[in-house]
Amino acid sequence: MNENTIIKTTAKTLIPFILLFGIYVIINGADSVGGGFQGGAILASAFIIRWIVLPAKDIKIGLLKAAERILLIALVVFGMLLLGRSMLMPQMEGRLWMIAINLLIGIKVCCGLTIVFYRFVFFESR
Amino acid sequence: MNSKIIRQAALFAVCMLIAAGIVYLYLSSGDATTDAASAKEYVAKNHIYDTSAQNAVTAVYLNYRLFDTIFESLVLLISVLAVISLSWSSEKAEKEKRNE
Numbered sequence: 001m002n003e004n005t006i007i008k009t010t011a012k013t014l015i016p017f018i019l020l021f022g023i024y025v026i027i028n029g030a031d032s033v034g035g036g037f038q039g040g041a042i043l044a045s046a047f048i049i050r051w052i053v054l055p056a057k058d059i060k061i062g063l064l065k066a067a068e069r070i071l072l073i074a075l076v077v078f079g080m081l082l083l084g085r086s087m088l089m090p091q092m093e094g095r096l097w098m099i100a101i102n103l104l105i106g107i108k109v110c111c112g113l114t115i116v117f118y119r120f121v122f123f124e125s126r
Numbered sequence: 127m128n129s130k131i132i133r134q135a136a137l138f139a140v141c142m143l144i145a146a147g148i149v150y151l152y153l154s155s156g157d158a159t160t161d162a163a164s165a166k167e168y169v170a171k172n173h174i175y176d177t178s179a180q181n182a183v184t185a186v187y188l189n190y191r192l193f194d195t196i197f198e199s200l201v202l203l204i205s206v207l208a209v210i211s212l213s214w215s216s217e218k219a220e221k222e223k224r225n226e
Contacts, residue, residue, distance in 0.1 A: 035183075080151060116205075
């Protein structure tokens, strides 16, 4: 039983709570402190903890890159829907729109920070 | 070679259409008149009525200044692309440099 077992067990117990806390901070951006950017950074820390515990190169960076670009286009188009709120979507609640935009921003920030961290770590030995 | 140029031209046309749509929607919204002395007073008084957000910071960055948020996300994407392109290296070039 080497010393890695304690860290692995702790990380396995903690990661669901970290993800839950990140989503909580994102969704409660309209009422209390938080929002999209802060929650995205908290979500990215879950991926960082996974690398520290188990350094295995089995993550698909191409998928994260494609997801980030698609999320940016979705953010621009969805933000455009607000300017014409009276024209295009008259029934959408203000609160629901803010939660949706915060979720888009949060997942986009998480993808970006994860990509930066893994690019630095993949070329660590050079 | 021709199909690549056609694909890039189609993508360019789609992006230009989206930009034109955003400009049209922005110009067709009316003007707002107010009697507050500064923007701070206006936001502090009306941010619950205009947007249904209790947090004033959220009301500013998601409603009053939405364009800044969109461009901030774009800057984040550009910085990620810069990190990816500047940290690229190929193993063959490294080995040749070491063998010299």
